[in-house]
Amino acid sequence: MHIFTSIRNALVPVHRAGYPFIAGFFVIAVVLGFLWQPLFWIFLILTVWCAYFFRDPERVTPVADHLVVSPADGHVSLVGHVLPPAELDLGTDPMLRISVFMNVFDCHINRAPMRGRIARIAYREGAFKNAELDKASEVNERNGIVIDGPKGEIGVVQIAGLVARRIVCWNKVEDRIEAGERFGLIRFGSRLDVYLPEGARARVAEGQRAVAGETILAEFGEHLASWPARRD
Known part of the structure; x- marks a missing residue:
């Protein structure tokens, strides 16, 4: 249970605005992978980067009017x-x-x-x-x-x-x-x-x-x- 909790805490949510881009990069990776396998890995890396770019972590905001x-x-x-x-x-x-x-x-x-x-x-x-x-x-x-x-x-x-x-x-x-x-x-x-x-x-x-x-x-x-x- 502790392992699953640690994994869940390590995963940062991705904002929904990034879903189309992540899906797009993944589809391109699959299509190009049929043509030349190295292209699949290149665009898979870009897919992971895109998910990282659109990450949306929780933040603790100090609340004071000044x-x-x-x-x-x-x-x-x-x-x-x-x-x-x-x-x-x-x-x-x-x-x-x-x-x-x-x-x-x-x-x-x-x-x-x-x-x-x-x-x-x-x-x-x-x-x-x-x-x-x-x-x-x-x-x-x-x-x-x-x-x-x-x-x-x-x-x-x-x-x-x-x-x-x-x-x-x-x-x-x-x-x-x-x-x-x-x-x-x-x-x-x-x-x-x-x-x-x-x-x-x-x-x-x-x-x-x-x-x-x-x-x-x-x-x-x-x-x-x-x-x-x-x-x-």
Whole structure:
């Protein structure tokens, strides 16, 4: 019984959005395997990778109105104050932006950084540059969500990357969403930008790993100071 429990705990659920892709890769593997056996093994490996890409593990989210959790798995690529995208309608003053870059091996399920009401959703067509570049927030295809939460309006932007060709958002305007709740995904390799209003202090540094729904990206508070960071 202990062995079966360990196996069950080790298996990570796969999101249903990945089922068509997993099935497609497997069918291709079988068909091509009749033509040349090595092709079967190549596409079988791709099938396993596809299942891994669409994994949807459970997360333990810290629930507090002054905390901002990461919307994505990956590494923190940018932390700084910049102007938010015009389509989000968040004003013309710089806001704290924290970017999390996802490579093709990261879990790509996106989660809400704070609770609140979805006030606006703005999709914009664009290029497919490397999402790790700073200019990707301006030129790449993206989908922006504005959440009206306890600390005001925050922006969450799904940015397509060099390989990504599809941004998925499951929510709609006026939906209520909880911190850590799943709201979408991006296929395959991309970035999430979070725009935070005055009063937010970053709690991560560039290069740090982030876990969607668990890692605290920022914190709100009148007397909070920024935390220094070092690389060792």
